[in-house]
Amino acid sequence: MVVTIDFQHVFKHPLQLVVETHLTKYPNAKDKWVFKVETLERKIDLSKGVDYRRRWAFCENILPNILRQVSALNVKELILEEEAWLNIRSGHLQLKSRNITWASYARMSEESKFARADDNPNWTVFKQHGQIDINNFGPLTHLLEMFASKIINYGVQKTVRIMEELLTERAGKSDS
Template sequence: MVVTIEIRKMYRYPFERVVDMHLNKYPTPLENHIRDIKTVEEKKDISGIIYRRRIATCNNVLPNILQKVNLMNVDDVYMEEESWLDGKQKTMNIQSRCLTWSQYATLQEVSIFTESTANPNWTEFRQMGSISVTGVGRLNRLFEIFAQSFFSRGIKKSVQVMEVILEQRYGHPCS
């Protein structure tokens, strides 16, 4: 079974500020599960699109009962994020996936930042995620239920962190 989640958010800040915050928000004391992010590849093509590939080191947040499955009992969980930033078109597309348990589960996110058509000082954000667990036998559904709940909370937390950091750095949002 594949579990999907989608969120939409309008940040009342200009595109450049929101994208800058996304690229620089972690690590932060506002989110203690993401300990480090390293850019492992960055390049700019002839049209000006900047490609980045980053690896995040996260805490293993699986409940202790799920970590009793030996394969899930790891300290570090690694996530890969690939992004394509088009400053001219004011869009940034992101694809993220979990590297740690890829032989047992597929966790993917697609995120899109665009300048708002309603107000050029605002930024539209959309994120779609999917989770499918296939490699742990009868526990597949249990892992999917946990992943759906954690993923949903994680998306909301990420949006909240962005809002707090944007307000701390730039003040109250634009009207």
């Protein structure tokens, strides 16, 4: 079974601020789960107006101890990869994310987009589609899928909350 999520949110802030905030939000004191982000590759294509970045986020393993009894799941940190294409001309940021850790057991992928809202160019629409496909865990597969579903939903809500808090802080600083 594949666990999926589709999510949409409107940030009442300009695209430039939202994109900048997304690209610099981790690590931060509001979320201890992501403790390091490394940029592995960055290319700017001036002829196409595209700024490309490939980054790894290093996260704490938040699996419950009961699931960590499986040796493959008992790792200290998780690594997630994010590829980002900022199209400066059309004014949108497209993202693709996937797990590096546990890739042979589970495949997590997200596709996200930040773009100016059609009805208000000073607002930004965030759309995300994500899925997790877990295999090779026999009877634990269903339990892991249920846990993954809860974590995905919680993670999206938490990310939006953190983004809103950071955006409010940063917008306040730019006003002064």
